[in-house]
Amino acid sequence: GGFPTNNFKTGRFAGASKISGETQAALETARGGLATHGCHKGCVIRCSGIYNDKDGNFLTKQPEYETVWAHGANCGIDDLDAIAMMDRLDDDYGLDTIEMGATIAVAMDAGLAKFGDAAAAINLIKEVGKGTHLGRILGNGAAVTGKVFGVERVPVVKGQAMPAYDPRAVQGIGVTYATSTMGADHTAGYSVTANILGVGGKVDALKPEGQVDLSRNLQIATAAIDSTGMCLFIAFAILDQPDTFQALLDLLSGFTGANLTGDDVVALGKSVLKNEREFNLQAGFTSKHDRLPDYFKNEPLPPHNVTFAVKDEDLDKVFNW
Numbered sequence: 001g002g003f004p005t006n007n008f009k010t011g012r013f014a015g016a017s018k019i020s021g022e023t024q025a026a027l028e029t030a031r032g033g034l035a036t037h038g039c040h041k042g043c044v045i046r047c048s049g050i051y052n053d054k055d056g057n058f059l060t061k062q063p064e065y066e067t068v069w070a071h072g073a074n075c076g077i078d079d080l081d082a083i084a085m086m087d088r089l090d091d092d093y094g095l096d097t098i099e100m101g102a103t104i105a106v107a108m109d110a111g112l113a114k115f116g117d118a119a120a121a122i123n124l125i126k127e128v129g130k131g132t133h134l135g136r137i138l139g140n141g142a143a144v145t146g147k148v149f150g151v152e153r154v155p156v157v158k159g160q161a162m163p164a165y166d167p168r169a170v171q172g173i174g175v176t177y178a179t180s181t182m183g184a185d186h187t188a189g190y191s192v193t194a195n196i197l198g199v200g201g202k203v204d205a206l207k208p209e210g211q212v213d214l215s216r217n218l219q220i221a222t223a224a225i226d227s228t229g230m231c232l233f234i235a236f237a238i239l240d241q242p243d244t245f246q247a248l249l250d251l252l253s254g255f256t257g258a259n260l261t262g263d264d265v266v267a268l269g270k271s272v273l274k275n276e277r278e279f280n281l282q283a284g285f286t287s288k289h290d291r292l293p294d295y296f297k298n299e300p301l302p303p304h305n306v307t308f309a310v311k312d313e314d315l316d317k318v319f320n321w
């Protein structure tokens with residue numbers, strides 16, 4: 001019940017099975033593409049892939065979960081070929097797929113196209129590529145598009161569109177969206193781990209309790225991992241396996257010549273966040289910007305009918321350590 005559908009109106013998409021990872025993997029394999037592929041040598045997770053068109057010709061690299069959601073469920077579209085085409089267009093034009101999916105959904109709410117109309121969604125992205133007046137508005141993202149067309153329900157924080165988890169049904173990720181220095185960025189503190197996946201503990205996704213601590217700890221760990229250049233997906237392994245975390249420390253120690261401990265990694269993450277927060281302060285950001293749009297607090301999300309319930313004063317404690 002946390003899969004944002006039709007511009008964050010419900011948390012469940014009737015066409016989910018048509019655009020699922022399993023469906024995409026089977027289609028890619030049947031067409032001679034690749035359902036799994038390492039984006040760099042030596043990766044054992046291999047979350048990338050190759051998506052071919054129905055004639056077996058390369059169309060795009062495997063659209064990942066966020067992209068499939070953004071151009072799929074969030075726009076009411078359950079056609080994988082159309083989603084893959086939009087991914088290809090985004091790549092060719094240099095557009096972020098999450099931001100463009102959110103933008104098209106806001107444009108649909110504004111009446112520029114109907115939810116579920118894949119051909120119209122593709123044409124809207126082509127407007128951006130052509131640089132038309134409409135395309136230049138859409139190309140500026142969901143926040144600008146919402147302002148220009150007078151749409152009130154625009155899922156952004158600090159001007160950046162939210163990704164594929166509704167913060168009402170996954171409240172820990174809502175804390176990260178609200179307080180991340182960059183905007184509504186899921187990777188800055190992926191609370192989906194303990195909220196949904198049961199990785200690194202378990203915190204009830206539908207309730208506010210425990211979400212601030214969860215998001216804080218993940219934001220610190222993520223800032224540290226990101227600054228090492230490691231792929232963030234190693235976090236799934238190091239969160240639950242002390243041996244694997246030690247292996248990361250050994251690797252970093254060997255590379256830098258320092259004898260790093262777990263406390264050193266935490267200190268590194270905190271110092272990165274402190275610098276980023278300081279940059280934002282100097283740029284004019286205040287605690288008022290560490291908030292979700294009001295409708296997430298006032299408008300219950302079906303089917304669980306929950307609102308985002310983490311209090312503002314608790315959001316202001318995320319960076320108190």
Ligand code: SF4
Pocket residue numbers: 037038039040043044045046047048231232233
């Ligand atoms: S897990 Fe990371 S390094 Fe491996 S394929 Fe995925 S993005 Fe690339």
